[in-house]
Amino acid sequence: MNEIAIKVDQVSKIFGGLTAVNQVNLEIPQKTIYSIIGPNGAGKTTLFNCISGFYVPEKGKILYFGQEIQGLSTDLIASVGISRTYQNIRLFSNLTALENIMIGLHPKFRSNWVDAIVHSPRYLREDKETKQEAIRLLNFVGLAGYGDYLAFNLPYGVQRRLEIGRALANQPRILLLDEPTAGMNMQETQSTTEFIKKLRDDLGITIILIEHDMQVVMGISDRISVLDYGTKIAEGNAAEVQSNPKVIEAYLGPGGAALAEKFQKQRRSNVKSH
C-alpha cells in the first residue's frame, strides 16, 4: 500500500458568501494517477489552488507526506516538490521555450547574483548544468528543436507540453495537471495521455489530474473523485464512478440517472439485436 502523498482533510474554501470548496476529504496515494472531475464550477481548480498555495483554506488541513502545507507560500510549496500546470496556460510568453524550462530549474540550483557577476566556479558549473538539463527536459517532453522559439509563438499543443516540461524541471513528487488535454485533438490527447502514464510509471510521480475528457479520465486514472458544488459526491475507480447515479445527475441534472439508465437499456437492446 502506497504512502499517502497528499491528504486533503476537511478543507473548505469560502469566498465571501460563496463556499467554493466544502469540507472535502481526499487521500491521494503516492505514485498514482488521481483524477478530480466534476461539472464546471465544482471547485476543482479552487482545490488545486489550495494545494499549490494560491489560496489559504478557511478550514481544514492539507498534508504532504504527513506535513501540513496549507497556507504556505507557493514558492515554498514548489520547492518541496509540488508542481502544477494551469487551465489557461501560464508560460512566460516573451521568453523562449528553453528559457521557460531553465526557469523551472531555478529551485534546483543555488548560484546567486554575486556568483553571476564574478563568474564563480559554482556559477560556471551550474550554468552549464542548467543548459544541459533544460535541453534534456525539452527532449524528454518531445519538444527537441523548439528551444529557441518564443513561447507565445508556439502552437497550442506544444505550449501545453512545455508547461509540463517546466513543471517537471524541479523533479517534483507531485504534479498537478489542470485540464492538460483541453483544446487538443484526438491524436494530441492520446500522446499526452501516454505521456502522463509514462510520468507515473517511469518517474514515480504522483499525478493529480483535473480533466473533462472522460475517455482520458476513465482510461488512465487509478482513482477518481467527483466534486459538485464544492462537495465530494463520489469516489472510486472508473467503473464505480461511472455507474454512480449521483455522478450522473451532477452532469446531466436531476432525473439524469433515470435518463442514463434508459439510454443504457436502449443501447444494450440495440447491441443485442445486431
Added chain:
Amino acid sequence: MNRQEFQKFSQHGLVFAIIMIFLVLIDFQTMFATVISKILGTNVLRGGLPEVQFMVIFLVLYSLWMGWFIARKEENKSRRIIMTLVASLSAGVVVGLFGLILNSLIQSGTDVRRYLAALSPESMKLFLLNLEGLGPLALLGVFTVSGLLGSVLSIILQSPSVSKWPKTIKTGISSTWQKITGSLPPFIRKNAKFLAYLVLGIVIIVLPTRWGSYNNFVTGLVGLYIILGIGLNIIVGLSGQLVLGFAAFFAMGAYSMAILNAPLPHGLMWGFWPALLVGVLMAVVAAILLGLPMMRLRGDYLAIVTLGFGEIIRILLKSDLLSNFSGGPRGIQDIKGPTIFGFPFNNDVQFTYLIIAGVILSIFVYKRLENSRTGRAWLAIKEDAIAARATGINVQRNKLLALCIGAAFAGLAGAFFAARNQFTGPNDHTLMVSINILSIVIVGGMNSIPGIILGAFTLKGLPEILREMENYRLLVFGGLLVFMMIARPDGLWPAKRPQLEKKIKPDTRDGDSPGKGDKNE
C-alpha cells in the same frame, strides 16, 4: 466627391490649422525658422528674428507635411489631389483668418503679452511674412499651394520607382560594407572584435585629453545617465517594477558624498572613495527601506508610491528641518574630488575617465546579471509573477534584490555627480530627474544597452547642441514620450533577443520537431 468626404477632409485640414495656431501661440514657428536659417548658414543674432524667407520655408515645409500626411492613405490618385485641395484650402482659410486677427491686433497696437507671453508684435509680424494686411492672404496661398504640393509629393513617394529607394539604398550600403570587410586582410577579420575594442579603448583614452572641457563635461553627464539608465533598467526592464522615484537613490549617493566630503556642514572630510562606498550603501539601505513594505504592490501603485518617496526625500532635504544636517535649500558646496594614492584626480579629463570606467563596470555587471540564474528569475517575475512564484522563485526577495542593485548604480552615479559638480542641492534631485532616467530607458530601448546609450545621448547630449530649442525642450520631450509610446514602444534601439525569434508555421503538427536531431546542443 460627396459631402461626407468633403467634411472629413476639411476636418483634417482644420486639425493641422489648429496645430499651427497653437504653435504660433507659443512662438514655436519663430524658433523653427531660426533653426532653419542656422542650418542654411545665416546666423541669427541673439534675441533677433530670422529673416522672412526662412519663415516662408518653415510654412512651406509644414504645409508639405500636412499635404503628404493627409493624402498618403488615399487610393485613387486624382481624388487624392482633390481631397488634399479641400483640406489645404480649409487649413489655409483658418490660418488666414487667424492671421487677420493677428493683423488687427498689430494694427490696434494692443500688447497681448500680458496673457499670451510669446506673442510679441515682432513675431506676429514675422508670421504674417512682414506683409501687414496682405499677410493673411499670403498664408492662405502658402498653405493651399504647399498642401497641394504635399499630396503630389505623396504620390511621388509612393510611386513604384521611388518607393524602392529605401531598399536599394539598404542593399547598396550592405553590399559596400561586405566588399570593404571582404577586402580586409584575414588577420583583421579574425580578430575584428578585439581590434574594435582596442580602437575604442584608444579613442576613450585619447579623446578626452583633446576635445576640451566642455565636451568632457557633456560626455561625463551622458556617462552618468548611462549608469543611471542601466540601474533603472535592472529594476524596470529586468524585474518589471515601475519605479518613478529613482532620483531618491541618486540623492542618497550624492548627499552621502556631499556630507562626508565637504567642509560644511559637518567638517567631515573622509575622502572620495570612502564617501563613494557610503553613498552606494546608503542607496541600498534606502532601497531596502522602500522596498520591503512595497513588494506586494501592483505596477502603477508601486510607481506612485516611489514617486511619493522621491518627493518626500526631496522635500525633507529642502526643508529647514534638516538643514543643519543636509544644507537645506542651498545644498552643500565645496565637495572635494577623488584622489588616487594621494594625488588629486579631479580635473575634467580625469573625471571623464572615472565616469567611463563606471559605465564599463555597469555594462559588465548588467550583462553578467542578465544572462544568469538571477536574471532569468527577474524576467520570469516580470512576465508572470504568480507563475514565477509557483515555479519556486522567491519573488519578494528577487524583486528587492533588483531594487537594491539598481539603487546601488544610482548611488554610484550620485556620488560621482556630487564630486564632479563640487556641489549638490535639492534641485538636483527632482521628479524630472527620475522621469528623465525613465525616458532614457524606455525611449532608448528597454533591456538594450545600445538603446540606453542612445537614449542618454539624445536626452542629455542633444539639448546641449540644439541651444535654440532650450525653451521648448520639455515640451518636445513630453510630446516625444507620447509619440514614442504610440509609434515605437520598444524604443529607438530595441533589445535584440540573444536567441532567434522564429515563428512557427501554423500547420506544424504537435509533437513533431521542426527538424531531426537535437538542434539545441
Added chain:
Amino acid sequence: MQSKETSTPQIKRSKLPKQIRQGFGIIVLLLILWRLYLVFGVEQEYTVDIWARLLISGLVIGGVYSLIAIGYTLVYGILRMINFAHGEVMMVGTFAGYLVLEATKSITVPTPDNTLLSFSNAYPIISVILAFAIGMLIAATTGYFLEKIAYRPLRKAPRLIPLISAIGASIFLQNFAQLLFSPQTRDYVNPDIISRGAGWTMMINDSQVILPYTGVLTFVLSILLMIGLYTMIKKTKLGKAMRSVAMDKQTAALMGIDVNVIISRTFIISGALAGAAGVMWGLHNGLVYYFVGFLPGIKAFTAAVMGGIGNIPGAMLGGMLLGLMESLGPTALGISYQLKDVISFVILIVILIFRPNGILGEALSEEKV
C-alpha cells in the same frame, strides 16, 4: 532523471516580512501618538480659534481634492490606468477661469448712477458662473482630447506604456501652459463681493475667525457637484453604462454599449469636475501658474487611493479626509507647515502598505491570482 526519493525536507515558514511590516506600523503609530500627546496634552498652545481656522481651510481644500479625486477614480475604474495628466486638466480649468475673470474685469459697463463698473463687479454672479462654465468646458475638452490622442491608441498595451504616455502628456501640458502664459504666477482677480479673505466673521474664543465667501462657495459647490455626479452614476443610463464598462468592457460591448463613447464621456466628466476644482482653487487660493496642478493632482490621487480606488464615494470621502489631515496635521503633530506636503505622501505610502483596499474600496492594488 528520477523523482526525488529522499525524504521530504522540513518545511520552514518565514514570518519576517510580515513582522517587519507590523513592527514598522507600531513604531509609526507610537510616534504619532507621542506627538499628538505633546501638542495637545503638554504644550496646548493652540486655541480653539486656530483649530477653527484650520478646520475651515481643511474642509475647503478637501472639497477641491474630492472633485479631482473623483476624476482619478472614474478613469481608473474604467481603464485601470492612472491618469497622470489629470492635475494638468485642473490647471487648464484654472487658467480658463482666470482668463474669463480677466475679460469680465476689463469690460466696463455703465451703471444707473452713471459710474463705470467692470462687468465682473456689476454682475458678479454671472461672471463667476461664466468662469466656472468656461473653466469646466475647456477642462472637459482637454480631458477628451487627452484620451483621444494619448490614451486611446494604447488601450491594449501593457500597463507601463500608457503610464509613460500619461507622464509625457502631463509634461507636455505643463510646458505648453508655461510657454503660453509665461512662468509667472498670476493672481486671480475675484469680483469685489467675493474677494479673497472677505467673509462672515465669527467670534470664537475672543478671536475673529473668518468664514470666507470663497471657501463657502467652494465647499457648497463641491458638495453639489458630488451629489450630482453620484446621482448621475446611480440613476442615469450613462451612469449605468459607465459602471458596466468599468466592470467588464467586453460584456458591455456585447450588450450594445459603445465602449469608446463611454470612455470619452468619462474623461469629459472627470475633466469637467477637475475644471471646476481648478476655478475654485483660483478663486480661493488666488494663484494660477503652469505648475499649479501637480501637487493637487498627486494629493487627489492619494485621496482616491485612501478612499478605495474605483470607488466614487470613497474618492469623495478620501478627498475630504485628506484635506482635513493636511490642514490640521502639521499643527496637530507640532511640525513645520513646510512639511504639509510630506504628510500627504506619507499617508499615501502608509495606506498602500497597511490598507491597500482603502477605507471603502476593493483590493485593486495587489496582485490577483
